[in-house]
Amino acid sequence: MIYFIRDATSGLLEKVRKDILQNTMELVRLFKEREELSRIIASVKEKENFEIRDRRREEIVLNKLGNLSPRQRSILNMIFEFSISCQDKVDETLEVYLSERCLQLSGENSILEYVAGLLSSRPGSEIYSSRELDSAFVLGAVRNGAHIINDSCDSPDLRIGHSRDKEIYHISLDDSGTMSLNPVILQVNFSFTRVQVD
Numbered sequence: 001m002i003y004f005i006r007d008a009t010s011g012l013l014e015k016v017r018k019d020i021l022q023n024t025m026e027l028v029r030l031f032k033e034r035e036e037l038s039r040i041i042a043s044v045k046e047k048e049n050f051e052i053r054d055r056r057r058e059e060i061v062l063n064k065l066g067n068l069s070p071r072q073r074s075i076l077n078m079i080f081e082f083s084i085s086c087q088d089k090v091d092e093t094l095e096v097y098l099s100e101r102c103l104q105l106s107g108e109n110s111i112l113e114y115v116a117g118l119l120s121s122r123p124g125s126e127i128y129s130s131r132e133l134d135s136a137f138v139l140g141a142v143r144n145g146a147h148i149i150n151d152s153c154d155s156p157d158l159r160i161g162h163s164r165d166k167e168i169y170h171i172s173l174d175d176s177g178t179m180s181l182n183p184v185i186l187q188v189n190f191s192f193t194r195v196q197v198d
């Protein structure tokens, strides 16, 4: 792929976008294939009584890949965790324990915002809001790998609000400096990718 930026015309953007879309489609196909492969590996490991997480194997993979920049390495780490999560079974004792615990935190507002950002994010999750988000919240969310989207979401998996209404919100922050967590978000199985901040 060779692009001559100095001769850039509007056609160039279109061409590179076509190529990057092709790249995205290949990545998605490969993710799906990886899910399948990981499940096969999981069943072999279960039969042989092997651990799911295998650092020795990861080191062999890393050696094969040569030098990676820190950004590339962090993506690879996410890919490792992706295949591990396709293999892992949920610990049921932990699941019951976590689902029974309701949690309240109190403290200074921007610290609570930061913690709410951390708790409501996963690598690659989407945080929607039509209003300007608190900068401490954004810092926590982005540190955990979330993507911020300046729009609202019609069907979020998780909702955050600045009110005491715990019926609607999974995480609520009120004016008196208290953050309440609905225990559902602590459940091991509770997965979310779309978060709405009201």
Ligand SMILES: C=C(O[C@@H]1C=C(C(=O)O)C=C[C@H]1O)C(=O)O
Residues within 6 Å of the ligand: 038, 041, 052, 053, 054, 055, 057, 058, 061, 079, 080, 081, 083, 084
């Ligand atoms: C896929 C495996 O399981 C895990 C995931 C790995 C990967 O994504 O490459 C490597 C080692 C393990 O931590 C494996 O053991 O081969």
